[in-house]
Amino acid sequence: MSPTIKPAIVSDLGHAVGPARAPRDAALAIHGLTVSYSEKPAVFSVDAAFSTGEISAIVGPNGAGKSTLLKAALGVIPRLSGEVYVFGDTLRNARARIGYVPQSASVDWDFPTTVLDVVQMGLYRKLGLLGRLSGQGRAQALECLDRVGLADFANRQIGQISGGQRQRVFLARALAQDADLLLLDEPFAGVDAATERAIIGVLKLLRKDGKTVVAVHHDLATIRDYFDRILLVNVRRIAEGPVATTFTTENLQATFGGRLATTHLSELAIMDDGH
Amino acid sequence: MSLFVEAFFLQAGYNATLVAIGAGVLGFAAGASGTFPFLRKRALISDAVAHATLPGIGLAFILMVTFGGDGRSLLGLIAGSALTAWTGLLLIEWISRRTRLTEDAAIGAILGTFFGAGIVFLTVIQGMSAGRQAGLEGFLLGSTAGMLFQDALLIAVGGSLAVLVTWLMRRPMTIVAFDSDYAMTLGYDVRRIDLLMMGLVLSVTVIGLKLVGLILIVAMLIIPAVAARFWTDRSTKMIWIAGCIGGASGYLGAVLSASAPAMPTGPIIVLVAAGIFVFSLLFAPDRGVLVTLFRHRGFQARVHRRQGLLALAAHHPIREAYTLRLLTREGLVRPDGVPTDAGRAQAAKIARDERRWDVAREIYQDTGLTGRYDGLTPIEDVFTADEIAELDHQLGPPVTARTE
Amino acid sequence: MGAEFVQLSLIPVLIGILSAVACALPGNFLILRRQALIGDAISHVVLPGIVIAFLLTGVTSVAPMLLGAAGAALVAVGLIEVVKRLGGIEPGAAMGAIFTTMFAAGVLLLDRTDTSTVHLDVEHALMGNLESLVWLQAEGWHSLLDLAILATLPDELVRIATVCAIVVALTLVFWRWLKISTFDEGFAQALGIPAAGLGLGLVVTAAIAAVAAFDAVGSIIVIAMFICPPAAARLMTNRLEHQVAWSVAFATSSATLGYIFAGYGPLWFGSPAAVSASGMIASISGIILGLACLYGPQRSRVK
Ligand SMILES: Nc1ncnc2c1ncn2[C@@H]1O[C@H](COP(=O)(O)OP(=O)(O)O)[C@@H](O)[C@H]1O
Ligand SMILES: [Mg+2]
Numbered sequence: 001m002s003p004t005i006k007p008a009i010v011s012d013l014g015h016a017v018g019p020a021r022a023p024r025d026a027a028l029a030i031h032g033l034t035v036s037y038s039e040k041p042a043v044f045s046v047d048a049a050f051s052t053g054e055i056s057a058i059v060g061p062n063g064a065g066k067s068t069l070l071k072a073a074l075g076v077i078p079r080l081s082g083e084v085y086v087f088g089d090t091l092r093n094a095r096a097r098i099g100y101v102p103q104s105a106s107v108d109w110d111f112p113t114t115v116l117d118v119v120q121m122g123l124y125r126k127l128g129l130l131g132r133l134s135g136q137g138r139a140q141a142l143e144c145l146d147r148v149g150l151a152d153f154a155n156r157q158i159g160q161i162s163g164g165q166r167q168r169v170f171l172a173r174a175l176a177q178d179a180d181l182l183l184l185d186e187p188f189a190g191v192d193a194a195t196e197r198a199i200i201g202v203l204k205l206l207r208k209d210g211k212t213v214v215a216v217h218h219d220l221a222t223i224r225d226y227f228d229r230i231l232l233v234n235v236r237r238i239a240e241g242p243v244a245t246t247f248t249t250e251n252l253q254a255t256f257g258g259r260l261a262t263t264h265l266s267e268l269a270i271m272d273d274g275h
Numbered sequence: 276m277s278l279f280v281e282a283f284f285l286q287a288g289y290n291a292t293l294v295a296i297g298a299g300v301l302g303f304a305a306g307a308s309g310t311f312p313f314l315r316k317r318a319l320i321s322d323a324v325a326h327a328t329l330p331g332i333g334l335a336f337i338l339m340v341t342f343g344g345d346g347r348s349l350l351g352l353i354a355g356s357a358l359t360a361w362t363g364l365l366l367i368e369w370i371s372r373r374t375r376l377t378e379d380a381a382i383g384a385i386l387g388t389f390f391g392a393g394i395v396f397l398t399v400i401q402g403m404s405a406g407r408q409a410g411l412e413g414f415l416l417g418s419t420a421g422m423l424f425q426d427a428l429l430i431a432v433g434g435s436l437a438v439l440v441t442w443l444m445r446r447p448m449t450i451v452a453f454d455s456d457y458a459m460t461l462g463y464d465v466r467r468i469d470l471l472m473m474g475l476v477l478s479v480t481v482i483g484l485k486l487v488g489l490i491l492i493v494a495m496l497i498i499p500a501v502a503a504r505f506w507t508d509r510s511t512k513m514i515w516i517a518g519c520i521g522g523a524s525g526y527l528g529a530v531l532s533a534s535a536p537a538m539p540t541g542p543i544i545v546l547v548a549a550g551i552f553v554f555s556l557l558f559a560p561d562r563g564v565l566v567t568l569f570r571h572r573g574f575q576a577r578v579h580r581r582q583g584l585l586a587l588a589a590h591h592p593i594r595e596a597y598t599l600r601l602l603t604r605e606g607l608v609r610p611d612g613v614p615t616d617a618g619r620a621q622a623a624k625i626a627r628d629e630r631r632w633d634v635a636r637e638i639y640q641d642t643g644l645t646g647r648y649d650g651l652t653p654i655e656d657v658f659t660a661d662e663i664a665e666l667d668h669q670l671g672p673p674v675t676a677r678t679e
Numbered sequence: 680m681g682a683e684f685v686q687l688s689l690i691p692v693l694i695g696i697l698s699a700v701a702c703a704l705p706g707n708f709l710i711l712r713r714q715a716l717i718g719d720a721i722s723h724v725v726l727p728g729i730v731i732a733f734l735l736t737g738v739t740s741v742a743p744m745l746l747g748a749a750g751a752a753l754v755a756v757g758l759i760e761v762v763k764r765l766g767g768i769e770p771g772a773a774m775g776a777i778f779t780t781m782f783a784a785g786v787l788l789l790d791r792t793d794t795s796t797v798h799l800d801v802e803h804a805l806m807g808n809l810e811s812l813v814w815l816q817a818e819g820w821h822s823l824l825d826l827a828i829l830a831t832l833p834d835e836l837v838r839i840a841t842v843c844a845i846v847v848a849l850t851l852v853f854w855r856w857l858k859i860s861t862f863d864e865g866f867a868q869a870l871g872i873p874a875a876g877l878g879l880g881l882v883v884t885a886a887i888a889a890v891a892a893f894d895a896v897g898s899i900i901v902i903a904m905f906i907c908p909p910a911a912a913r914l915m916t917n918r919l920e921h922q923v924a925w926s927v928a929f930a931t932s933s934a935t936l937g938y939i940f941a942g943y944g945p946l947w948f949g950s951p952a953a954v955s956a957s958g959m960i961a962s963i964s965g966i967i968l969g970l971a972c973l974y975g976p977q978r979s980r981v982k
Contacts, residue, residue, distance in 0.1 A: 031594060032582050032586075032594060032595070034578050034582065034650075036574070036578070039570065039574055040649060040651075041578065041649050041650060041651060044578070044649055044650030044651065045578075045581075045582045045585060045650055071865065074868070074869045075868070075869075076865050076868040076869055080575055080578050080579075081575075081578055081579055081582060081595055081597070081598070082595075083594060083595075092871075095870070095871040096871075098869065100865075100866055100869040100870075102863065102865045102866055102869075106863070106865055107862065107863045108711070108861075108862060108863075110375055110980060111711060111861070111862045111919075112711075112913065112916060112917050112918055112919045112921075112922050113858070113862060113917075113918065113919055114917070114918060117918075117919075118862070121855075121858075121859045121862070121863070121866070124855050124856070124859055124870060124872070125870045125871060125872075127855065129852060129853065129855070129856065130852065157917035157918075159917075160917075173866075177870075234646075234648070235648070235649045235650065236648065236649070236650055253637075253640065254636055254637070257636065257640055257641065257646065313772050316769045316771060316772075317771065318769075318771045318772035318775050319716055319719075319771040319772075319774065319775050321775075322716075322719065322775060369972075370972055373972070373978075373979075374914060374972050374975075374978045374979065374980070375913065375914065375977070375978065375979060375980035376710075376910050376913065376914070376972075377710075377713055377715075379710075379713055379714070379715045379716050379771070380710045380715040380906055380910045380913075381910075382715070382716060383710075383715040383716050383718060383719055383902065383905065383906035383910075384903075384906045384907050384910055384965060384968050385965075386719060386902060387719075387899065387900075387902035387903030387904075387905075387906055387907060387961050387964070387965065388903055388907065388961055388962060388964065388965025388966075388968070389965075390899050390902070390903075390958075390961065391899050391900065391903055391957065391958040391959070391960070391961020391962045391964075391965065392958065392961070392962045392965070393958070394806055394899055394955045394957065394958030394961075395941070395954045395955055395958035395959050395962060397955070397958075398806075398952075398953075398954040398955040398958065399945075399952075399954050401952070402945070402952030402953075402954070416786060490723075490779070490782060491779065491782070491783055491786075493775060493779050494775075494776075494779030494780065494782075494783060497772055497775035497776055497779065498775075498776050498779065498780070500772070501762075501766075501768055501772050501773075501775075501776045504768065505766070537790055537791055538787075538790075538791075539786060539787060539790045541783070541786070542783035542784070542786045542787040542790070543787065545779060545780060545783035546780065546783055546784060546787065549776070549780040549783070552776060552780075556762065556765075556766050562766070562767060564761075564765040564766060567765060568765070
């Protein structure tokens with residue numbers, strides 16, 4: 001990134017190409033990211049910037065590459081092209097500042113471990129290989145569990161709790177990482193209403209502390225209540241911006257195509273008017 | 276060399292001929308019946324089945340000797356080995372269904388335990404009456420020295436039966452291998468079909484034990500099927516291709532080992548099969564490694580080229596060195612990143628296509644079409660010329676590339 | 680239980696236990712990673728590794744053999760990855776294709792090499808030779824305190840004890856990393872833990888354990904010890920720490936009971952000849968696993 005690059009001009013391609021350069025204060029800036037598993041891109045040339053202190057949503061149909069985008073941003077899967085900056089720094093340098101909540105299906109729930117153990121995994125990076133897990137570390141893990149309302153379940157095996165509770169454990173683990181940027185993959189998928197309230201409560205508290213939250217989200221009905229910004233993707237970036245101006249029927253239609261029932265869209269449009 | 280030619284045309288003596296024919300038929304049967312377990316992603320069960328024959332061999336020998344028999348009767352030994360192998364199969368199924376252990380752990384556990392028990396029986400036999408056990412160790416690595424006509428006959432009959440059953444049951448086995456839940460909704464008894472698949476593997480294993488031994492028979496059950504996968508996408512064809520690869524390896528391996536001293540048959544057969552496998556892995560036309568690597572590099576270049584042109588079209592700098600090199604090499608940009616005339620023209624075309632896509636995605640709410648908006652698929656691949664003309668009509672007159 | 684025990688049985692029992700534990704420790708992680716059969720693959724490719732090491736150096740000394748076997752394991756793992764990734768073949772079949780081929784190559788090389796002067800043959804490779812590892816210089820338990828006599832301990836014991844210590848140390852040092860990358864590889868990578876390297880390290884450790892054990896007890900026991908004790912242990916508890924402890928306990932008792940039954944069992948049936956201790960140890964570990972499958976408190980899968 002040479003400093004002489006002129007600022008992004010308004011693209012003559014509509015939304016197809018993003019800003020040449022993310023704002024300085026972006027917590028997570030992605031440039032021209034392309035990832036593919038086979039002979040078809042799962043994510044193509046996506047640019048995005050998520051600003052500090054906001055809760056942002058990544059929205060798109062199933063198979064749109066949302067999880068792939070997150071994983072590539074974290075360096076978990078290799079990218080074909082593109083660059084990722086975290087708080088203006090490279091991924092390698094900023095790794096300690098990122099927390100991650102994977103999609104819950106990606107884990108072996110039969111693994112012999114307890115809820116508290118899993119939360120303590122969030123401390124592993126700080127502990128290094130041989131650092132001892134102090135009583136303080138334990139207390140910290142327990143406190144994170146308490147914040148998601150699961151303190152009483154600390155000693156259960158991870159497979160013996162409900163889906164919503166598992167999701168909370170993952171969130172508690174990310175909290176234990178004490179990260180400035182939290183990436184969550186469908187944290188509300190398949191959870192009960194109580195868990196959903198608990199999770200969004202925690203996320204909003206994080207925002208109050210100046211943390212940045214980016215979540216893949218699938219429920220269009222709650223976007224307005226939960227999020228400040230939104231990135232619409234379907235392999236390519238469709239639109240990005242504040243929820244108020246970007247979460248529009250046209251953009252949704254462009255993202256979901258025929259997949260989104262028109263009735264659903266008009267419902268959302270009504271909500272649109274209500275605001 | 277001449278010995279090889281002689282052996283190849285079955286002129287190298289009675290024993291060599293029996294071995295070559297037997298190995299060829301066995302290889303064909305193993306390839307064919309190994310196909311479905313491989314497609315069902317359970318290839319390594321055959322490893323457990325093969326190792327689980329050992330205690331059966333030992334037990335059968337002990338029993339036959341105890342009741343005054345010869346102990347080396349091939350049919351008796353085969354019956355014993357089939358019995359313990361079948362027990363092992365059922366136990367694997369029971370463990371992975373009834374406990375939280377996964378199938379691979381169950382396979383490994385049965386394999387290790389049964390093989391250990393088999394070794395115990397072999398040492399018991401060693402203690403029983405020295406000398407009489409001669410030959411049982413041959414079941415570990417196989418031996419061709421004492422191959423009899425009846426051994427070849429057993430392989431021929433048993434092998435043909437296994438191929439026949441595989442062919443007859445190819446449809447249910449294909450469905451179960453492809454999607455067992457769906458097979459269940461069609462009314463197939465998935466558990467039985469699975470057991471049948473493994474039963475076929477078991478029969479090939481026991482008839483091949485004496486010739487190639489229980490460790491290397493596994494290779495003949497797995498390698499031809501894996502190699503065949505590179506040449507076809509159809510399961511029925513795969514049966515025959517795997518059969519031919521297995522048959523060719525068996526025959527060639529036996530011929531090779533007959534044409535030189537100190538060449539053990541079993542390992543040579545396996546190495547021939549492995550050679551065919553490596554060839555397939557590297558050079559197969561569609562799934563081969565070379566083609567895949569070549570395609571991947573081409574794909575990566577396409578992505579970078581496209582992204583570079585998109586950046587040019589938007590008057591953005593090209594950020595990545597590889598992209599820049601690529602476009603420079605094609606004469607689309609100068610090394611300092613400024614586009615050439617050709618580059619501008621291409622960028623203008625891409626910009627136009629992007630606009631066409633925008634319009635198309637508004638008109639066609641059909642995800643089958645708009646789902647191909649992945650940045651790489653040319654719009655001409657998705658829409659006909661007149662449809663594109665209509666898109667252009669809606670776009671208004673073409674905007675020439677901005678050359679300010 | 681006097682001088683004779685120390686002379687004839689103590690060393691084999693110790694070697695059996697140490698081998699079993701060295702294999703069971705990495706086995707715990709292998710079965711949780713659904714890679715149980717890597718142990719199977721490794722125990723097959725140890726043979727070509729050793730033969731090649733012998734061909735290159737001309738001696739059957741320990742260092743080259745260990746290196747050869749570990750090298751063969753690495754080659755096998757690399758090839759399996761290549762076949763899996765580039766060929767798009769499922770892991771089990773890729774493994775099966777590679778290790779059987781390498782085993783066949785090992786048998787062929789062995790057959791074509793003059794190994795009559797050294798102790799290297801397939802049967803020995805499979806069954807080991809636990810019973811022959813006696814300590815005739817010992818005169819009783821007090822010999823354990825006599826440095827001069829201790830120096831005559833069989834090399835195999837020293838070797839496997841060293842390897843077992845290394846495996847234990849590696850398990851302890853990398854405990855957290857192993858645990859997290861086994862449970863949730865994506866999260867481990869997001870933390871910056873080199874999950875791929877760790878997976879490879881685990882396999883190499885398993886290979887080293889396998890080859891050290893193989894030297895004394897043969898490869899059958901190696902396959903069984905990688906899987907049976909950890910699998911039985913998994914059915915006893917829902918905590919990894921406890922599972923590993925159980926697996927060590929099961930490995931130890933398999934080795935001890937197996938050796939005793941092999942040595943004394945035939946006598947109870949009135950037969951003078953002993954049976955293979957390695958085979959018996961493997962069988963006992965299987966029986967323990969069978970009991971765990973029937974009665975283990977955590978035997979059933981959570982839904
Ligand atoms: N590990 C993988 N191997 C091959 N293809 C994959 C893999 N993971 C995802 N895909 C494919 O990539 C596309 C994007 O997947 P994903 O990022 O999971 O989508 P989303 O999270 O938006 O539902 C899908 O078409 C999916 O089938
Ligand atoms: Mg997803």
